[in-house]
Amino acid sequence: MINLHFFPSRQLAFYTVKLFVTRSLAVMVALVLVLMTLDLLGESGKILAVPGNGEAELWRYVSLRIPLLVSRFLPFSVLLGTLIAFTGLNQHSEVVAMKAAGISAHQMLAPLILASLVIAAGLFAFNERIVVNANREVTVWGDNDYKPVPPESGILSNVWILDGNNLVEADHVGGAGTHFHAEGVTIYEREKGVLQRVVRAARADPVGGAWRLSGVRLYDSSMNLVRRIPETTALQGVRPEQLTLAKVDPDQLDFATLKERIAQLERAGRPTAEAKAGLWHKVSGPLSTMLMPLLAATAAFGLARSGQVLVRATIGMALGFAYFVADNFSLAMGNVGAYPPLMAAWAPFVLFLLIGETVLIRSEE
Secondary structure (H helix, E strand, C coil), rough: CCCCCCCCEEEEHHHHHHHHHHHHHHHHHHHHHHHHHHHHHHHHHHCCCCCCCCCCHHHHHHHHHHHHHHHHHHHHHHHHHHHHHHHHHCCCHHHHHHHHHCCCCCHHHHHHHHHHHHHHHHHHHHHHHHHHHHHHHHHHHCCCCCCCCCCCCCEEEEEEEEEEEEEEEEEEECCCCCEEEEEEEEEEEEECCEEEEEEEEEEEEEECEEEEEEEEEEEEECCCEEEEEEEEEEEECCCCCHHHHHHCCCCCCCHHHHHHHHHHHHCCCCHHHHHHHHHHHHHHHCCCHHHHHHHHHHHCCCCCHHCCCHHHHHHHHHHHHHHHHHHHHHHHHHHCCCCCCHHHHHHHCCCCCCCHHHHHHHHHH
């Protein structure tokens, strides 16, 4: 007799979810430890090369990088965790027993997919509350060669804008309202494409439609002369929001802030394709964890029957890898405007959802 319920029994649901969650967690911990160790080996020399940096800065770097690694590799950990769980179930003939009891492949997968949705919701919240802040902080710190960075909110690094013929670079932009300012500002003044002067200021503050530059050093190319002055005014007509909009990185902004920046970019007539693709990917990225049990199950259900454990496990892993490659490619196409933002974020998800369902239905149902 066929079981018409969407879920199997409560005992089976808890059993399979427990296997799924523990295996996925074990894979994620192992991946993060290995990748964090390799990353730290590559960056520890740069961190310790800065005078005053020591063990505390190494642990700070670890604390900032671990959330990024967890966010990036959690979906892949879910894929491997599902493969390991179903491989064990097949080797012990538990899948065969469940099928003999009238439980379909979709019913076996239902508890795992529900658990994946919970994981996806947790990953989205984790990204919004922790990952974007850690990403922004470690990027600014790295751009500053791991030297101390002022603890300011909304700080951006390595910002470039075009002011008429002049190029303007800011090492750091931070603060809000009346405290908004830029540090390490360099103005490359050009005339007919030829560099005339380089103005370097330690700090720039917006004052009455212009910027007050402090700690200024001026280099005049025509006279080959460097002058130092304590203060001057420059960048007439450059608005503070031009600096904040010059570098809109979706990975460093939460959903609400990114949506607001997109509206500002649209009002300013600036391109928004990359930002919009990143906005939608904030939802489709965590939701990809829901696909992993489906993609892994297409290769796992036939293990005991065919006897080709390694081959079918490799097929499941290959499907997961293919999804991540397609997702990154689609997002890159959206960033350059080749794909519409909505399509760039959601097309791989929908495509592999259909592929997984098609293979599962044709092979198991």
